[in-house]
Amino acid sequence: MRKIEVVQNILGANESIAVQNKQILDESGVFALNIMSSPGAGKTSLILQTIAGLKDRLRIGVIEGDVASTLDAEKVKNEAVAVVLITTRNMPESCSLTASMIATALKKLPLADMDLLLIENVGNLICPSEFVLGEHRRVVISSLPEGDDKPIKYPMIFADADAVVINKIDFLPYVEFDIAAFQEHVEGLNPRVKFFEVSCKTGAGMENWCAWVQKEVEASAYKSASLNISLGGRGIR
């Protein structure tokens, strides 16, 4: 039981810091997505495509979570307003970003000059489901070559997702992947989830995805502006 208690304490502390992160983001008018997937499912590619599709309309910053290496941060650094790299290798939780890692990264980001924060989590379908970061929306990418059984085998991460991006749809002729069955399994865990079928390689489906992200950012900004007006205008950008 001792170990379970320790785990619960860690998760409880994480949640308190996540609430603070969300307050900081809200006060700065920055909308945050937590992007999660297996290794190699396309988190960095989705981030690059999202920036390409929205950089004329939104000021986008990125937090890159990686166990080791600066590879993904290098790919993104010339595209985003700002990029902060978090390397988890020697941290007590190396298998997921945590709220306290995000709290440190937020201090290094020019939040006043950003509208959208894309957080690339560590490649993992298990641990990231346990650690909220203070994000506004949780996005899971599932790629066709992984197989359509992932929601059955890793249910927790799909149960809490706001959006599921089905990536690498250009592989459809070469793999057995039943998109309808996949969606049905996810909806069984999580009926309100949004689906996007995309190929980050060919750009297919990116218009729908980017339109959703933009709409979410705008809805949040509108809500936050109304709230700020009712509070006497504090913090309106």
Added chain:
Amino acid sequence: MRKIEVVQNILGANESIAVQNKQILDESGVFALNIMSSPGAGKTSLILQTIAGLKDRLRIGVIEGDVASTLDAEKVKNEAVAVVLITTRNMPESCSLTASMIATALKKLPLADMDLLLIENVGNLICPSEFVLGEHRRVVISSLPEGDDKPIKYPMIFADADAVVINKIDFLPYVEFDIAAFQEHVEGLNPRVKFFEVSCKTGAGMENWCAWVQKEVEASAYKSASLNISLGGRGIR
């Protein structure tokens, strides 16, 4: 520092149990492989192909580790001598099999009637690298659609592997994956590793892989028999 201490205690306790697991396996003359990969890289398919290739020569049991679902255990149950399923979802470490989970599973397996134990770890490139189980060899599967940068981004699991199986080589025409560069990165972390290029779907490369497994089992049985003879014949099968 408190959290780091707790993590170290957990890993220390895990290692002691792993040593006991290995003793139990050695006394029963069972050789164990710990098979690790990202979700969907082909652990279950490799296990099914290995059983198909070796079941006339070796008596094979399986431990199936999964966060949730009986899916993989169902696929394997009619092929192996025996299958034990471990579902990690509600355990303190849900992101990897641990030595204590294996200790419990070993009690349920007919070890006296087995030569080889295939352990399918949870789909994850991070946590399983931290938990030894008592296995004789550590196998990592990397599949082509994941990309050739995985050894750079998840170095720990590759650094400790005895064999790296490059799966889904039938995808070579459709993905950018530089096999030579991939191998070079792995060898930079781990010069003594063995590579196998396979397609669990087409069966390509399975002969080489099965030959290696068989050779390892036989070498271990020979070593253990010699040791037993020098100890007065105790435990020779």
